[in-house]
Every structure is written in structure tokens, then in C-alpha cells.
Amino acid sequence: MHVSIIMDGNGRWAKARGKERVQGHLEGVGSVRACTEAAVEAGVKVLSLFAFSEENWGRPEKEVSTLMELMFKSMIDEFSTLMDNGVRFVVLGHREKLSKNLNIAIDDLMKKTEANATMTMIIFLSYSGKWDIMQATKRIAKEYAGREDEIDALTEADFSKYLVTAGYPDPDLIIRTSGEKRMSNYLLWQGAYSELLFDDTLWPDFRKEQFFSALKEYASRDRRYGKVK
Numbered sequence: 499m500h501v502s503i504i505m506d507g508n509g510r511w512a513k514a515r516g517k518e519r520v521q522g523h524l525e526g527v528g529s530v531r532a533c534t535e536a537a538v539e540a541g542v543k544v545l546s547l548f549a550f551s552e553e554n555w556g557r558p559e560k561e562v563s564t565l566m567e568l569m570f571k572s573m574i575d576e577f578s579t580l581m582d583n584g585v586r587f588v589v590l591g592h593r594e595k596l597s598k599n600l601n602i603a604i605d606d607l608m609k610k611t612e613a614n615a616t617m618t619m620i621i622f623l624s625y626s627g628k629w630d631i632m633q634a635t636k637r638i639a640k641e642y643a644g645r646e647d648e649i650d651a652l653t654e655a656d657f658s659k660y661l662v663t664a665g666y667p668d669p670d671l672i673i674r675t676s677g678e679k680r681m682s683n684y685l686l687w688q689g690a691y692s693e694l695l696f697d698d699t700l701w702p703d704f705r706k707e708q709f710f711s712a713l714k715e716y717a718s719r720d721r722r723y724g725k726v727k
């Protein structure tokens with residue numbers, strides 16, 4: 499149902515070729531396209547991609563601005579790929595931190611692809627798991643002010659409705675490329691029972707073949723959710 503990818507290793511890919519880090523990000527767009535097509539082919543319903551974390555704002559200003567420009571440009575360039583594949587485009591994250599122009603482009607693409615129903619592509623932009631849990635908690639606190647007697651009855655399902663991912667299924671599989679074995683503050687709540695797959699391939703080299711082999715590995719997993727079979 500839902501495959502999620504922590505797209506990592508662009509900088510190392512570029513460095514290994516004596517190029518600037520940004521060249522790795524540019525090449526990574528090709529991997530986004532390849533994995534989108536592969537996911538559609540495989541019948542995946544939601545493909546989510548971790549594109550920029552809250553912590554990534556702390557990178558050098560030049561890299562941040564180049565990344566934001568690349569997001570902006572890709573949203574225009576990839577429009578036809580999304581339409582051809584019936585992909586609905588969604589951005590989730592701390593949208594207030596993004597520039598006005600980028601937010602306009604995001605809203606525009608979300609609107610234009612709204613009716614596409616083959617697959618939903620979620621781009622996590624300016625996102626972090628702890629931020630999401632915090633913003634949900636704050637909203638709940640405000641909403642329940644004056645009716646604290648109702649708080650004890652809140653369920654996990656109720657809480658999920660306040661996360662930015664409300665309405666989307668939790669990821670079945672989270673893939674992280676580049677060999678790093680950590681979550682880096684990604685989907686902390688939603689990934690509670692996700693299968694994790696760490697692949698050594700650097701993101702710009704992660705294409706259809708690697709995506710399909712990840713699905714194959716997933717198919718061999720035994721998900722128990724704490725129970726006994």
C-alpha cells in the first residue's frame with residue numbers, strides 16, 4: 499500500500515565524482531522519476547519521499563537555496579510525468595517555513611493533480627517526526643481547552659487525525675538509501691510498525707531495479723505486530 503523512501507547519499511554521490519553536492523541533488527531527480535514509474539507499475543498506492551528535513555535548514559545557505567530552487571523547477575518539469583502516470587502530488591511538512599513562491603507552486607501542482615487516482619506521491623518537505631507530533635499535540639491542547647474531561651478518552655486513532663499524514667495509511671516499508679542506518683527524525687509515529695530496509699546504493703543510483711528488489715525483499719518479511727502467528 500505505502501512505500502516510503504529516505505532519499506540519502508546525493509552529496510556522497512557527487513563527491514565521489516569530483517562534483518559539487520548540488521549535482522548529486524540534480525541527478526537524484528532522475529531517481530524520483532524512476533521510482534515513481536516503478537511504484538505505479540508495481541501497484542503501490544502511496545509513494546512517499548523524504549526530501550528535506552527540519553534539520554536540513556541548518557545546512558549552508560547556498561545548498562538550502564539551491565535545493566529549494568530545484569524543488570521549484572522539478573515541480574514544473576515533472577508535471578507531465580505525474581499526469582501520464584495518474585499520480586496525485588501532495589506536500590506535507592512545515593509549509594510556513596517555505597518561500598511564498600514555492601508554496602504557490604506546490605498548491606498549484608496539488609490542485610492540478612487532485613483528480614489523479616492511480617497513486618499518491620507525498621513529498622515530505624521541511625518535515626520531521628518530532629515536529630509533527632508537537633504540532634499535533636499543540637492543536638489538540640488548544641482544541642480541548644475548556645473540555646479537559648474529554649482528554650482521557652482520546653485514542654491513538656484520534657491523535658493520528660492531527661498529524662499531517664491524517665487520512666493516509668502508515669508506511670508498510672521504509673527504505674533508506676546510502677547505507678546510513680537511522681531514522682533521522684522521519685515518520686516516528688507512523689513508522690512504528692513499518693518494515694525497514696537499508697540499502698547501500700546512493701540515491702542518484704537508486705533506480706527501478708533497486709526499487710523492485712526492495713519490494714521483493716519486503717515480500718519475504720513476516721509482519722507480526724507483536725503477536726504470535
Ligand code: IPE
Pocket residue numbers: 505506507508509510511549550551554565676701
Ligand atoms: C540527501 O542527500 C538529500 C537531502 C538530505 C536533502 P544528502 O545531501 O544528505 O547526501 P549525503 O548524505 O551528504 O551524501
Ligand code: IPE
Pocket residue numbers: 504505506507548549550551554678680682
Ligand atoms: C535525512 O537525511 C533527510 C532526508 C533524506 C531528507 P540526512 O542526510 O539529512 O540525515 P543525517 O544527517 O545523515 O542523519
Ligand code: MG
Pocket residue numbers: 506507508
Ligand atoms: Mg545525507
